[in-house]
Structures are given as structure tokens and as C-alpha cells.
Amino acid sequence: MFVSFFPQPKLFFTSAAVWSLAAILFWFFGGEHLGAFFGLPPAAAGEPPVVGIAVLWSTPFLWFYIYFAFCVLVFYAFWRWYSPHPWQNWSILVAAFILFLIYFNVQISVAINDWYGPFFDYIQGLMAKTMESTDTEFYTKLATFAWLALVGMNVQVVNNFIVSHWIFRWRTAMNDYFMSNWTRLRHIEGASQRIQEDTMRFSQIMEDLGSSFIQSIMTLIAFLPVMIQLQAHITELPIIGAVPQPLVIAALGWCLFGTASVMIAGLKLPGLQFRNQRVEAAYRKELVYGEDHADRAQPATTAELFANVRHNYFRLYFHYIYFNVVRYTYLQADNIFSFLILGPSIVAHKITFGALNQISNAFGKVTNSLQFLLNSWSTIVELQSVHKRLRAFEATLEGAPLPDLDQRYLARQGVKDPA
Structure with missing residues (x-):
């Protein structure tokens, strides 16, 4: 890759x-x-x-x-x-x-x-x-x-x-x-799909994630000094009270809380996404064989394969319920978090309308850059599943053992792991 x-x-x-x-x-x-x-x-x-x-x-x-x-x-x-x-x-x-x-x-x-x-x-x-x-x-x-x-x-x-x-x-x-290196890779399950589709998906996801990550880092570097200058208007945080660098402390604490919450809620998703690709590939492969061979893609076989697809999707939907509850609850709260921080200063007439807009915008830029993992977690999950599929190619070319799922597939086909 x-x-x-x-x-x-x-x-x-x-x-x-x-x-x-x-x-x-x-x-x-x-x-x-x-x-x-x-x-x-x-x-x-x-x-x-x-x-x-x-x-x-x-x-x-x-x-x-x-x-x-x-x-x-x-x-x-x-x-x-x-x-x-x-x-x-x-x-x-x-x-x-x-x-x-x-x-x-x-x-x-x-x-x-x-x-x-x-x-x-x-x-x-x-x-x-x-x-x-x-x-x-x-x-x-x-x-x-x-x-x-x-x-x-x-x-x-x-x-x-x-x-x-x-x-x-x-x-x-x-x-x-x-x-x-096709002659060394063709025995891997879904090799044609991995080369045609997974390389495309890998590059597209890397385009999205890579650009977002670099922009987040540069935004953080550019806006942190701006926020430090603007926090001269802020003397203390609600509940916590007076602390050094109050806006920076608030942004870091809030983003760490949100990122940790989403990562914990999404722990099971990468494995389910990877399995989802496998059951879809198995179902598609049987249908392709059925186009040329009358004895393939029989109703009993396709029904069983599609049942595996349905079972995995339903598990995925269930786990996405609590993941999305955590994620969207946090994102909605994020819309008003800066006003919670600025509340005492606004009430005390310590900031003007212009300063309020500058602080809110800078605070939003910094927190959004710190929330890269939170905003991109679903995409990262998909990238992990694609990476696992392409990793089988790299393992083959490096002479390393194939991932466990690929080894089990070869065992069912009666093929020995080349490594």
C-alpha cells in the first residue's frame, strides 16, 4: 500500500x-x-x-x-x-x-x-x-x-x-x-476485488482522512496563538474558577472527553466492518460463479450466504445505535459549549460583540481540530477494515503469515498458506 x-x-x-x-x-x-x-x-x-x-x-x-x-x-x-x-x-x-x-x-x-x-x-x-x-x-x-x-x-x-x-x-x-505480483496473490480470497475495489476505497479514504488530519493540525497551530491572545477577556471558567490559559484548558478537556467517549462507544465497529466486507465478498463471489456454472449459486447456498450478510448488517446497525447516540449528543452539546465558557464574562460585560465572535470562532476552530478522531471515527473504522484486506497481499509478498481470517479461508479451500 x-x-x-x-x-x-x-x-x-x-x-x-x-x-x-x-x-x-x-x-x-x-x-x-x-x-x-x-x-x-x-x-x-x-x-x-x-x-x-x-x-x-x-x-x-x-x-x-x-x-x-x-x-x-x-x-x-x-x-x-x-x-x-x-x-x-x-x-x-x-x-x-x-x-x-x-x-x-x-x-x-x-x-x-x-x-x-x-x-x-x-x-x-x-x-x-x-x-x-x-x-x-x-x-x-x-x-x-x-x-x-x-x-x-x-x-x-x-x-x-x-x-x-x-x-x-x-x-x-x-x-x-x-x-x-498477480501470480503470487491470485490464490487469496477475493483477490480481484481487493485490487480493483479495495485499492480504490483505500485511496479515497486516505484522501478524506489525510486532508482532514493535516488541516486539523495546521488549524490547531494557527489558531492556538489567536485563542491565547483573545483569552485576555476571560478570567475564570464556570465551576472550576480561575485557571491559567482558561480557553486552552477548556478546549483540551472538552475534546479529550468527547474523543474518549466516541472511541469507547465504537470499539466493536472495526471488526464488524471487516466481517461485513467478507460476507459481502463471499455472497458476490458465489453469484459470479453462478453466471457461468449451472451448479453454482443454488437457492440453498445463496440463501445461507445472504443470511450471513443480513446477520452481520443487523449486528452493525445495533452497535451503531449507541455509537451515534454518544457521538451526536456530544456534537449537539458542542454547539453551545463556548457560550457556557464565556457566560460569566458576557454577564459581567467584559467582552464586546466583536470579541465574542472572534473568541467563539477561534474556540470552534481549535476544538474542531482537536476533535479529528471524533469526527472521523466512522471513516477510520472503514479504513481499518480495508487495510486488513489489503494487508493479506502485503503479508504474501513479505513472506509473512496471512491474517487469521484469510488462513481459515485457505484451510476451508484446502490450500496451504504460502508463508
């Missing part, structure tokens, strides 16, 4: 994680200020943020673009020298460009959050009749948001297009790799 598209996957992903961490730490502990040597200094301390589309080509942003490109090219050059791979342009360069577009969209979200404060304070002043304005001024302020939203929307469209092509290249690499 990975060796077909990435050079030496274990070492590659380890080195990518270490290099990324080093680049991030260096940026925050000095790299950001190196731009001053090239005429691209960071924003001065205490300087208010640039509001509007101009922030995207301000000097701190231009320096980060150069820094990001340099780090990517160094990493690419190392792997091109150390372990050349036919797909490394896609697995490294295009992947890095996708990461950059995700980062760019996250920064647009931060720029929109910066726009919230002055705009909604302006709205509050108009509604309270403490401020005078004109139609032109009002629509000019709205246009600031419109430009940010327009750029963000188009960047997202471009990113989705590139990601779709990147994922299909990965599927192509998997397909070519497995088909080049």
Missing part, C-alpha cells in the same frame, strides 16, 4: 515527521526573524494584525513562503539522492504543494477571524447608536470579507482537484505493484 508510492515508507515517514518538526521549531525559535536579513521582517510586537486580503502578501507571509519552499526542496533533494523512486515527484513535491494550499486556506480562516473583531464591534456601535456610518463604509467592510472568502473558495477548489489526481496516482501505483 505504501511501498508502491513512497520510497522506503517507514524511514520516509519518520524522516518527514522529524524534518517537519525541526522546521517548525526552527521557525518559531529564530527562523521567523531571519527574513529581516532579506528585507522581509516579521510583524512588529504589539502591531495590530493586517485586516483583509493584503495580509496574504505581507512581508511575514512572503518570507514564510520562501522558507517553506526551501525546506521542501532540501527534503526532496535528499530522497532523490538517497533512494530514488518513480513516484517521488508526486509523493513529495505534489504532496508538499497540497500541504501549502491547506496552510494557505487556514491562514485565510485566521484573516477572517481577525476581520470579525472590528467588523462586529462596528455593527454593535451602529445597533447601539453610538457610532455613525455610511452605506459606502458598510459595504466596503463587507467587501473585505468577500475577497477573503472568494480567494479561500477558489484555493479550496484547486486543492481538491490536485488532491484527487494525487490520490489516483497512489491508486495507480498500488494497482501496478499488486498486478506485477
Whole structure:
């Protein structure tokens, strides 16, 4: 699944994680200020943020673009020298460009959050009749948001297009790799389905999960400093009282509670999803044989196979009941959690309407990024089941024992495990 598209996957992903961490730490502990040597200094301390589309080509942003490109090219050059791979342009360069577009969209979200404060304070002043304005001024302020939203929307469209092509290249690499070893894999139950359907599903799920995970990490990195700055308006938490970093503590505690609850509620789902694919594959295989052989797909056989399908689906539906109760209860409570946290400050008149919108938006971005496992648990369950099926191919090619379920299938067919 990975060796077909990435050079030496274990070492590659380890080195990518270490290099990324080093680049991030260096940026925050000095790299950001190196731009001053090239005429691209960071924003001065205490300087208010640039509001509007101009922030995207301000000097701190231009320096980060150069820094990001340099780090990517160094990493690419190392792997091109150390372990050349036919797909490394896609697995490294295009992947890095996708990461950059995700980062760019996250920064647009931060720029929109910066726009919230002055705009909604302006709205509050108009509604309270403490401020005078004109139609032109009002629509000019709205246009600031419109430009940010327009750029963000188009960047997202471009990113989705590139990601779709990147994922299909990965599927192509998997397909070519497995088909080049078809003679060693054809004995595995449902081999044709695993190559045709499971590689497609694996790549599609990785597209969804991978993009969501990276966006969650970048959103967390971008919005945590914003939330720390905004929590100057918050002095204590309800019930708990005064604590350091109250918004950060509240976000972490709330997200850990939700994620743990959903993971516990969904413990049985991966195994049931995997079994579901097996019983569906067995039923489909018998029907395919019945197309060419009159003695196959007899009523008694198909009835038994379909009964297995029905039994597993009904078990799956039952376990999804309490899983969805836990998940959707938490998500509904999440809609008002930030107001529970901000309640004492609102009642005490400590925050303005603009600050309220900024804090609520930043808090929502941070908690949503921390809730990646909670929001993606159903998809992760499906990925686990697909991975188990494709893992049988990898075990065969590595000379390792097949998974238990595949071994039992071969035993029923009178075939010995090649390992």
C-alpha cells in the first residue's frame, strides 16, 4: 500500500515527521526573524494584525513562503539522492504543494477571524447608536470579507482537484505493484476485488482522512496563538474558577472527553466492518460463479450466504445505535459549549460583540481540530477494515503469515498458506 508510492515508507515517514518538526521549531525559535536579513521582517510586537486580503502578501507571509519552499526542496533533494523512486515527484513535491494550499486556506480562516473583531464591534456601535456610518463604509467592510472568502473558495477548489489526481496516482501505483505480483496473490480470497475495489476505497479514504488530519493540525497551530491572545477577556471558567490559559484548558478537556467517549462507544465497529466486507465478498463471489456454472449459486447456498450478510448488517446497525447516540449528543452539546465558557464574562460585560465572535470562532476552530478522531471515527473504522484486506497481499509478498481470517479461508479451500 505504501511501498508502491513512497520510497522506503517507514524511514520516509519518520524522516518527514522529524524534518517537519525541526522546521517548525526552527521557525518559531529564530527562523521567523531571519527574513529581516532579506528585507522581509516579521510583524512588529504589539502591531495590530493586517485586516483583509493584503495580509496574504505581507512581508511575514512572503518570507514564510520562501522558507517553506526551501525546506521542501532540501527534503526532496535528499530522497532523490538517497533512494530514488518513480513516484517521488508526486509523493513529495505534489504532496508538499497540497500541504501549502491547506496552510494557505487556514491562514485565510485566521484573516477572517481577525476581520470579525472590528467588523462586529462596528455593527454593535451602529445597533447601539453610538457610532455613525455610511452605506459606502458598510459595504466596503463587507467587501473585505468577500475577497477573503472568494480567494479561500477558489484555493479550496484547486486543492481538491490536485488532491484527487494525487490520490489516483497512489491508486495507480498500488494497482501496478499488486498486478506485477498477480501470480503470487491470485490464490487469496477475493483477490480481484481487493485490487480493483479495495485499492480504490483505500485511496479515497486516505484522501478524506489525510486532508482532514493535516488541516486539523495546521488549524490547531494557527489558531492556538489567536485563542491565547483573545483569552485576555476571560478570567475564570464556570465551576472550576480561575485557571491559567482558561480557553486552552477548556478546549483540551472538552475534546479529550468527547474523543474518549466516541472511541469507547465504537470499539466493536472495526471488526464488524471487516466481517461485513467478507460476507459481502463471499455472497458476490458465489453469484459470479453462478453466471457461468449451472451448479453454482443454488437457492440453498445463496440463501445461507445472504443470511450471513443480513446477520452481520443487523449486528452493525445495533452497535451503531449507541455509537451515534454518544457521538451526536456530544456534537449537539458542542454547539453551545463556548457560550457556557464565556457566560460569566458576557454577564459581567467584559467582552464586546466583536470579541465574542472572534473568541467563539477561534474556540470552534481549535476544538474542531482537536476533535479529528471524533469526527472521523466512522471513516477510520472503514479504513481499518480495508487495510486488513489489503494487508493479506502485503503479508504474501513479505513472506509473512496471512491474517487469521484469510488462513481459515485457505484451510476451508484446502490450500496451504504460502508463508
